[in-house]
Amino acid sequence: MMKGNEAIGEAAIRAGCRFYFGYPITPQNELLEYMARKLPEVGGCFLQSESELAGASMLYGAAAAGKRVMTSSSSPGISLMQETVSYLASAELPAVIVNISRGSPGLGRITPAQSDYNQATKGGGHGDYNILVFAPASVQEMMDLTMLAYELSDQYRIPAMILGDGIVGQMMESVVLPEPVETIPEKSWAACGCQGRERNLVISAPFTDEDLIDLNRRLQEKYRVIIEREQRAEMIHTEDAEFIFVAFGIVSRLAHSVVDSLREKGCKVGMIRPQTLWPFPDDAFNRIPRAKGVLVVEMNEGQMLIDVRLALNGRVPVRHYGRGGGWVPSPDSIEAEMLKLMEEVEKNAVSL
Secondary structure (H helix, E strand, O other), X not given: OEEHHHHHHHHHHHOOOOEEEEOOOOXXXXXXXXXXXXXXXXXXXXXXXXXXXXXXXXXXXXHHOOOOEEEEEXXXXXXXXXXXXXXXXXXXXXXXXXXXXXXXXXXXXXXXXXXXXXXHHOOOOOOOOOOEXXXXXXXXXXXXXXHHHHHHHXXXXXXXXXXXXXXXXXXXXXXXXXXXXXXXXXXXXXXOOOOOOOOOXXXXXXOOHHHHHHHHHHHXXXXXXXXXXXXXXXXEOOOOOOEEEEOOHHHHHXXXXXXXXXXXXXXXXXXXXXXXXXXXXXXXXXXXXXXXXXXXXXXXXXXXXXXXXXXXXXXXXXXXXXXXXXXXXXXXXXXXHHHHHHHHHHOOOOOO
16 A cells, blocks of 8 residues: 555656655655655665755756656646756756646645646747656556656656646555566766766757757657657547547546446446646547547646647537636536536537
8 A cells, every 4th residue: 555656756766766856845745755765775865955946957967967866846846847847858868757736826725736737748848848748547557657757768868747636646545566677778878977988968958059950850850759659548438439538637537437427327428548648649539439529627727628629620529627726526527517518419509
């Protein structure tokens, strides 16, 4: 039995993370505390930084040295890190960043939320860049997707984010512990001493305009490969579904219970649950040929809604049910919204 925040910490250590830099903020503090206890036991370094800015900068330095590294925070703390996230992406440095998001905007409150979707998936810092974004819906996925985040972050030399929320971070469930990573491939590009070889130089901004244009072109080519290969989504009863929920994180578990309830009543309902928010699983929306309507449910004012509409490209009517500020929908209210959509579609009253 583990808390979601602790599961991330254990997975990071088993993935080979040996450096953690971070600053306390609720509701992710259990992760910071777990790393403080456990990293020294495996010869790692835990350092509570003086601020989120400092922690992110330390992350950059250790990542440039070729180490598997982590930082974590919650919404306003992640906002403070965004300049460095852009630098990490520019320097093509692998690193894992955890956001256990809370109510917002501004300082907000410690209630759970999903209002950081756009910040994570659209690049919260400056420039044309992306990072991998994973959306766990259970404590087991907190662990499994953290392991995957390290693997893909190294493979593609790109920062990765675990985007959770206060509920998944705080809930406790049973988990199956993954096997520790035995060997981590050597990073030939790392700035870790150059005895016997030419030196490596890790920089965030090339020295000429032409080089910066080339960097942007290379990054976009890499992102196209990631979009093609790394989309992930769980498809639930979508083979015959006429109406589809789209939800991620804790909301997907609430929506899943509604899918089961409505199917018991004879309604052909299913769900697409994105596990990667970037790359967004556009391909999943090509596998719902019977869909007549889609309901996007999220704890914000309609951020993933935009990506769902782009994926469907006007083929299916789309509605949104959500609210910001730490609001959590009930299964009854989710079911009522779906029944309303079904009624509207049957009456041909929905505009695309």
